[in-house]
Amino acid sequence: MIIVKTLEEIELMRESALVVSKTLGMLAKEVKPGVSSLYLDKLAEEFIRDHGAVPGFLGLYDFPNTLCMSPNAQVVHGIPNDTPFAEGDIISIDCGAVKNGYYGDHAYTFAIGEIAPEVEKLLKITKESLYVGIRELKVGKRVGDVGYAIQEYCEAHGYGVVRELVGHGLGKTMHEDPEMPNYGRRGRGKKFVEGMTVAIEPMINLGTRRIEQLDDGWTILTADRKPSAHFEHDVAIVNGKPELLSTFAYIYDALVIESDEEDEFRAKELVL
Template identity: 45%
Template sequence: MITLKTAHDIELMRKAGKIAAAARALAGEMVKPGVSTKAIDRAVHDFILGQDAVPSFLNYNGYPASVCISVNEQVIHGIPGTYRIKEGDIVSIDVGAVYKGYHGDCAATYTAGECSEEVKNLIKVTRESFFEGINFARAGCRIADISHAIQSYVEKNGYSVVREYVGHGIGTRMHEEPEVPNFGTPGHGPRLIPG
């Protein structure tokens, strides 16, 4: 069931999201050859705690770190460790923060140093597809309108979407309804309303 949010809920979620986004930006600045994924995790962990928040991911369903750091072919949920980032690595950073009981969650992909034009284009199309979907995240649209916009943009640019994982709602729980796949048929799924 989708839980509608009050103005107060949204205010706290926005603050949690800003903390998560700032932590993600910090992590992105650290994506350089020679830096271990564990060092990034520690820095993000300390940053989030310094904002009077708590990392959402730490101990979530047994997850042992504060950040998900996925390198190269890892799609999501990579566990930080001793791996040292190498020149040309593709590094996805996924950060969550809990502030006053509300979660914020965000992710971005970075490259370490120089990378190929193909990698640059993949990251560009992925980011742009996110915003294509956001265009449909408004009252009156349906969940699959968001999904279809993402899928259409990605496929128009010669790529395919990952079908095994989905976006999701957020609030007092890190994963809430609705699920938002990266593919779909427009006009299907729940209709979005304010809140």
């Protein structure tokens, strides 16, 4: 069942999402060769608590950490460890936080130093596909419209679109209806309505779409061990169209990147 939110609830969810956004922005300055994912995990937990929230992933389904940290061929759900990052790695950082009883949950894939051109293109196309999908989140459209748009955009570049892992509704629990696959057929699936809140998150592989799971019961990686990228935003339907609750602006501010990619999805200017 889709849980529709009031405008007041959506504003509370925005606060939760922005805690995650600020956490990712803080981490952006720390992602560099020689740093470990476990070190970043500890920074994130402290930052989230200092901002009046609690980590959304820690203990959820018995997950042991604050962040899902998935480097290179890992798709999602990687467990932080002491292995230092190396020049040329990529790392997906997926973060959740709970504030005012609502979840924020989004992700960004960072390049560590100079990365291979084909991997840089993978990150670019995956992030672009996120916004391609968000544009379809309008009253009267359906889940399949979002999935189809993402799938078509990524497969046109020869990439594998993961099927087994999907986006989801978001609210007082981490996973609400509807599931939001990154593949699909236009006009199929649940219809979008005013007040819906979802997490859209393309998980796109450089090679095969097929995946495997490690014995830790969490870590998902590509079957061919080629790199995978993951970007995620929290989005609400307001006045019939998509409005971002999360932002990458704090990341871009930290990395001195100029971008207008989010402008069309904002009802008002974001103040950093």
